[in-house]
Amino acid sequence: MQAHRDLFATCGGRRLWGVASSSNFSASGGLTIEPLPVPQGPEAAASPDFKAFHALRIAHELALWGDLNHSATLAESFMFWQGNEYEKRQVYLARLDGVVVGSGSLTLPLSENTTTAGVDVVVDAAFRRRGIGTRILKFLEEAAVERNRTSLDGYCGEPIAPVLAGEALLEAKSGTGAVPLDAASTRFALHHGYSLEQVETSSTLTLPVDEAHLIALEVEAMRRATEYDIIAWTDECPEELVDRFATLKSLMSTEVPIAGLGWEGEEWDAVRVRREESTWQASGVNSVVAAAQHHGSGELAAYTVLTHREALPAVVNQEDTLVAPGHRGHGLGMLVKIANLRSAEDLWPDATCVMTWNANENRHMLAINIALGFKPSGFEGEWQKRLG
Ligand SMILES: CC(C)(COP(=O)(O)OP(=O)(O)OC[C@H]1O[C@@H](n2cnc3c(N)ncnc32)[C@H](O)[C@@H]1OP(=O)(O)O)[C@@H](O)C(=O)NCCC(=O)NCCS
The missing domain is CATH 3.40.630.30 (Gcn5-related N-acetyltransferase (GNAT))
Known part of the structure; x- marks a missing residue:
């Protein structure tokens, strides 16, 4: 992952998108996408909007993995999204007729990799396949371009079970590693022109x-x-x-x-x-x-x-x-x-366990982990889209 940086200078209501009338978006009339100022100080934990942002990701991770072992805590998430001098970070909430239905986030490195932006989209499971994820992603991409970013990156974790069950796979361009082809994250990323550059294996060691x-x-x-x-x-x-x-x-x-x-x-x-x-x-x-x-x-x-x-x-x-x-x-x-x-x-x-992530081509590191007793538990697809 890239390094961490500070709070987005433009957060606090600069952008507000209403997308009610898009023709390919009929199921989502009344959708708004708004930047969420990351709350400062001890009152942060009580911010309902920030909690809603965090809860969307937690619900997704619980559904995906069956536990919260891959999740950040609320305190960690709050500190991370404040950003720092090395990376600006901004989170957005999408509401449909006032109800939170999705979130987006943007990370903008400030000291190196300054033409890149990290993007992430989560849509509440009850509101998927209605074009909401697409609207959030387009919004993020435009915000990145406005900030002179020409390369977009996304990271999507997937458990190992579909791979073991023999489901169809998409190979990484690096030549080692793959993710399930029919996972929502894979289909969504491909649909929007992202390519699978690299796959990391996540592994677990029992303590x-x-x-x-x-x-x-x-x-x-x-x-x-x-x-x-x-x-x-x-x-x-x-x-x-x-x-x-x-x-x-x-x-x-x-x-x-x-x-x-x-x-x-x-x-x-x-x-x-x-x-x-x-x-x-x-x-x-x-x-x-x-x-x-x-x-x-x-x-x-x-x-x-x-x-x-x-x-x-x-x-x-x-x-x-x-x-x-x-x-x-x-x-x-x-x-x-x-x-x-x-x-x-x-x-x-x-x-009771240690979790680790390694690029599939990182053979020496993987050999050490295998010798210690780590067992593969999932994959992380590292997606990239170059603009222009
Ligand atoms: C991936 C995710 C953001 C998609 O959100 P969404 O609102 O359902 O996406 P959209 O309705 O805009 O889908 C756009 C296209 O992506 C593809 N797609 C999305 N979900 C899919 C699925 N479950 N199966 C197959 N294709 C899918 C389709 O091509 C779809 O177009 P179509 O509906 O016209 O066929 C959502 O499933 C989600 O929140 N997943 C958990 C978090 C996640 O994996 N985020 C990805 C970034 S790391």
């Missing part, structure tokens, strides 16, 4: 992991990692390491496979690291990092991050994992992951 299994993997990896110490921190990177950690965070944006998505690298410094940490803390998200430090140079050679929300105690999310190019082939990816899994089990004893 606790058998310690004898971790020890066996660790012994093997340690044979190749004689010049490194494994260190760890929670929530805030130690001050003396933050610049070195920022260097790894920049590498993370260029070293992960991106198929044909064409992302520019992100520039991370200590300020950006602290911004991510403070946003997580304000969102009720706790994090734990394990890193490998090279004996001779003191350089950070590898890191991995896990996060946890008190409001969703059963789930731990795997965030970044990276081994810097000069330090590969020493088992560091496995060692930092093992150390962090142990930390997570100590810190969050109520957690």
Whole structure:
């Protein structure tokens, strides 16, 4: 995913679309699409409009997955949609005769990838196939073009069950991975001219992991990692390491496979690291990092991050994992992951699973996850449409 940025300068009622008279939109007379100012301060949780926006996505995820393991909490969603200096973010509510029937959102990177915009559409299940999703998407696309964006991106999660049942698939342009062809998100994206650039597999690891299994993997990896110490921190990177950690965070944006998505690298410094940490803390998200430090140079050679929300105690999310190019082939990816899994089990004893997402062509990362015991649970289609 792209980096995070600040509140849309234009939110607060600048745009209001009435689309009552469109000829191909007869079932949706009286539809309006309005920007929703993301509420500030402690009263945010009480904003009925923001709750309605959040509830649409929660209802969709519950219907899709049967649980909320993939969902952001209300506090997290609220903090995210405020945006920051690295990304402007705007949410919209669609109402039919005053009733909320759908939502849209737009993310606009500000420091790199500044010709791209992220789009997302959700329509209440009771109001689908009436052209409402199309109207919301068109609205978002126009708003993006007004802001000089020429490439649009969307991410759609899908469970693994239809794939296992042998349903027809659409292959990613990257050549590895596919999504169910007849899923609503697939049909909708294709209908609107988006192409499936890349597919990530989402995988789940059941906790606790058998310690004898971790020890066996660790012994093997340690044979190749004689010049490194494994260190760890929670929530805030130690001050003396933050610049070195920022260097790894920049590498993370260029070293992960991106198929044909064409992302520019992100520039991370200590300020950006602290911004991510403070946003997580304000969102009720706790994090734990394990890193490998090279004996001779003191350089950070590898890191991995896990996060946890008190409001969703059963789930731990795997965030970044990276081994810097000069330090590969020493088992560091496995060692930092093992150390962090142990930390997570100590810190969050109520957690029953870890969720992770990997590009299908990211073979080394997938091999580590498979060895640890992760099992595929779904897919995320990464869609793109280039304009002009
Ligand atoms: C995908 C989604 C936004 C579509 O909203 P919608 O209001 O039903 O979409 P529209 O009525 O505008 O559909 C436009 C076209 O998309 C295609 N389409 C949409 N849903 C479809 C479905 N379930 N099956 C087959 N085709 C579908 C059709 O080509 C349709 O045109 P048609 O009705 O003339 O055949 C909606 O199903 C939804 O909210 N899903 C959950 C969230 C999601 O997956 N969002 C996608 C972005 S990540």
